[in-house]
Amino acid sequence: MTTDTTGTAARDGEARPGGPADSPFVRACRREPVPHTPVWFMRQAGRSLPEYREIRANVGMLESCRRPDLVAEITLQPVRRHGVDAAILFSDIVVPVAAAGVDLDIVPGTGPVVAEPVRTAEDVERIRPIGRDDVSYVDEAVRLLVAELGETPLIGFAGAPFTLASYLVEGGPSRTHAKTKALMYGQPELWHALCARLAEVTLSFLRVQIEAGVSAVQLFDSWAGALSEADYRRYVLPHSTTVLSGLADAGVPRIHFGVGTAELLGAMGEAGADVVGVDWRTPLDVATRRIGPDRAVQGNLDPTVLLAPWSVVETEVRRIVEQGRAAPGHVFNLGHGVLPETDPEVLTRVAALVHEVSARRAEQG
Ligand code: CP3
Numbered sequence: 001m002t003t004d005t006t007g008t009a010a011r012d013g014e015a016r017p018g019g020p021a022d023s024p025f026v027r028a029c030r031r032e033p034v035p036h037t038p039v040w041f042m043r044q045a046g047r048s049l050p051e052y053r054e055i056r057a058n059v060g061m062l063e064s065c066r067r068p069d070l071v072a073e074i075t076l077q078p079v080r081r082h083g084v085d086a087a088i089l090f091s092d093i094v095v096p097v098a099a100a101g102v103d104l105d106i107v108p109g110t111g112p113v114v115a116e117p118v119r120t121a122e123d124v125e126r127i128r129p130i131g132r133d134d135v136s137y138v139d140e141a142v143r144l145l146v147a148e149l150g151e152t153p154l155i156g157f158a159g160a161p162f163t164l165a166s167y168l169v170e171g172g173p174s175r176t177h178a179k180t181k182a183l184m185y186g187q188p189e190l191w192h193a194l195c196a197r198l199a200e201v202t203l204s205f206l207r208v209q210i211e212a213g214v215s216a217v218q219l220f221d222s223w224a225g226a227l228s229e230a231d232y233r234r235y236v237l238p239h240s241t242t243v244l245s246g247l248a249d250a251g252v253p254r255i256h257f258g259v260g261t262a263e264l265l266g267a268m269g270e271a272g273a274d275v276v277g278v279d280w281r282t283p284l285d286v287a288t289r290r291i292g293p294d295r296a297v298q299g300n301l302d303p304t305v306l307l308a309p310w311s312v313v314e315t316e317v318r319r320i321v322e323q324g325r326a327a328p329g330h331v332f333n334l335g336h337g338v339l340p341e342t343d344p345e346v347l348t349r350v351a352a353l354v355h356e357v358s359a360r361r362a363e364q365g
Contacts, residue, residue, distance in 0.1 A: 020153035020215040025085040029216060029253035029275050031296050031329035037321055037358035038085035039351050040155070042257075043337030044078035045090045048344050051077050061106040062098065065091045071141035072148065079152060082348045083355075085331075086153045086216070089142065089209065093159030093220055094167060096205035097198075099134040100127045102168065110173065117171035117179070124194045130201055132208045142212035153216060155255075156209030158202045160221035161195040161239040168194070177226045184235050195239040203246045210250045218255040218277070219243060222336075224268070225260025225279075232264050237271055244272030255298055259336050265290040280305075280335035285326035296329025301350070303334045306342045310349070317350055321358050332358075 020026060025038040046052055052074055056064055064070045074090040094112040098104055103115035118124060132139055145154050159167075167173070169180045184191045206217050224236060244254050256268045257277030269276045269291045276295055278287040280302035288297055305316050317332075324330030332354045338347065 018151055020149070020151055023085065023151060023153050023215070025153050025331060026215055026253060028329045028331050029255070029296055033360075034329075035360055036355045037324060037330055037332050039332035039354040040084040040086040040088065041078070041082075041334055041338050041347060042088070044082065044084060044347070045074050045088060046338065047340035048338050048342040048347065049077055049081065050344075051081075061092065061108070062095070065095050066137045068137050068141040068144055071137070072144045075141075075145055075154070076148065078347075079149070081344060082351045084351050086155050087145065087149055088155045088218070089138075089145070089157060089214070091138065091157070093157075093164060095138070096130060096135060096158060096201050097127070097164060097168065099130050099205075100201050102127060104167075107172075112167045113172045114168055114170075118165075118168045118194060121190060121193060124190065124197055127194075127197050127201065130204050132211070135205060135208055138205075139208055139212045142209055142214055146213035154214045155216045155218055156206060156214035157218040157220060158205050158243070160219045160224065160236075160243065160256075160258075161198040161202065162227075162236045163221050163223045164198045164202070165191075165194055166223050168198075177223060181226070184231075188235070191235060192239075195236070196242070199239040199242040202243050206243065206247060207250070210247070210252055214252065216253045216255065217247065218257055219273075221256065221258040221261075221268070224258040224264060225262075227264070229263045229267060233267055237267055240268075240271040246272075248272060255331075257298070262287075262290075266292070269295045275329070275331060277333070278335065284320060284323040284330065288327040293328055296331065297324065297327040298331040298333050300333070300335040303336055303339050303342070306334075306346050306350070307339070310346070313346060313350065314353060317353050318357055321354060 024034040027034045028038050071090045075087050079087045094104055105113055107113050166177050166180045169183055247254055253274040255275040256271055256273035259279045262282045265276055265287055275298050276291050278297050278299035280300050284297050301316055301320055305313055
C-alpha cells in the first residue's frame with residue numbers, strides 16, 4: 001500500500017535467481033562469477049538513436065525527464081536495439097537540483113544553464129532538501145521501467161556534489177572550472193556548505209530511485225578530474241562519501257564515475273563505491289592495481305574509437321576485455337558518454353562482441 005512496502009517488495013523480488021539482482025551486470029558489480037562480461041554504454045539513451053531524436057522532436061529536455069511515459073520509452077530504446085546488459089534511467093544530473101528550486105534549463109548543444117549562479121550563503125540556503133513528492137515523476141518512471149524490464153537491471157543515477165557545484169557556480173558548462181575553484185579555495189566554508197547541501201539532495205534523490213526498484217546506482221562526478229588528489233580528498237571526498245556511504249545499507253551496488261581521474265581512482269573507491277568507473281587514459285589492469293581488490297571496475301573504451309573502422313574497434317574491445325580480466329569484476333562500458341554522431345549499429349556490434357569474446361565455458365548453475 002505505501003511506497004515503502006512496494007519498494008521493499010520490489011527489492012525482495014529482485015533477489016530471486018534469474019531476477020535483475022542475479023543478472024551478469026549486478027553479479028560483476030559484486031565481483032561474483034559471470035557467464036560473460038556485462039556491457040552497457042553511458043549515454044546509450046540519447047542522440048545517437050534516430051528513434052530518440054524522433055520522440056524528442058518537439059519536447060524540451062527537462063520536460064521529457066518529467067514525463068514518466070517518455071522516460072520509460074527512451075530508457076528502453078537502447079535495450080531493445082543493442083541487447084545491453086543494463087538500462088540506465090533517462091534523466092539528467094540537474095533534474096534533482098531543479099526539483100530543489102534552482103532555476104535552470106538544459107540548452108541544446110550547450111548543456112545545463114543556471115539563471116542565477118551560486119555566490120552566497122543565501123544562494124545555498126535556497127537549495128531546498130527534496131523528498132519523493134518533489135520528484136514523483138522519477139518514482140513513477142522507475143516503477144514503470146522495473147515492471148517492463150523483467151530480468152534486465154535498471155541503473156539509477158545522480159550527479160556528484162563537485163560536478164553539480166561546478167554547474168551551479170559557473171552558471172553553465174566550463175572548461176577550466178575557474179569560478180568553482182576560486183570559490184573552493186577562497187571561501188572554503190561556503191564551498192563545504194554548498195557541497196553538503198548538494199550531497200543531501202543527491203542522497204534523497206538516489207533513495208527515491210532505490211525505493212522504486214533500481215538495481216544499482218551510478219554517481220557521476222564527470223569533472224572531478226580537474227582536481228589534484230590532495231584537493232579532491234580535502235574538498236570533495238567527504239561529500240561524495242556522504243552520498244555513497246549513506247547508501248551502504250541500501251542493498252544495491254554503487255558505481256562511482258569520473259573523467260581524467262587516473263590520480264583519483266583510489267580515493268574514488270574509498271568514497272564507498274562497489275565499482276569504480278575508469279576513462280580510456282588508464283588501462284584496466286593498471287586501474288585495478290590503484291583501486292585494489294575489493295572493488296570492480298567499469299570501462300573503458302574511448303568513445304571516439306567508435307567512429308573508427310570496425311577493425312580498430314574490434315582490436316580495442318578485445319584488449320579491454322582482456323585487461324578487464326585483471327580486475328575482480330568488470331563491467332564493459334565507454335570511458336565517457338556515447339557521442340551523438342556515433343553509428344548505433346557499431347554499438348550493437350560492440351555489445352555482441354563483448355559477449356562473444358568474454359563468454360565463459362560455464363559449468364556454473
Ligand atoms: O546515460 C544515459 O543514457 C542516460 C541519460 C543521461 C543524460 N545525461 C541525458 C542527456 C545521463 C546519465 C546524463 C548525465 C549527465 N548530464 C552528466 C554526467 C555524465 C557525463 O556525460 O559526464 C552531465 C555532465 C550532464 C550535463 C549535461 N546534460 C550535458 C553536458 C549535456 C549535453 C549538452 C548538449 O546538448 O550537447 C546535457 C544534455 C543531455 N543529457 C542530453 C541527453 C540525452 C542531450 C539533450 C538533447 O538530446 O537534447
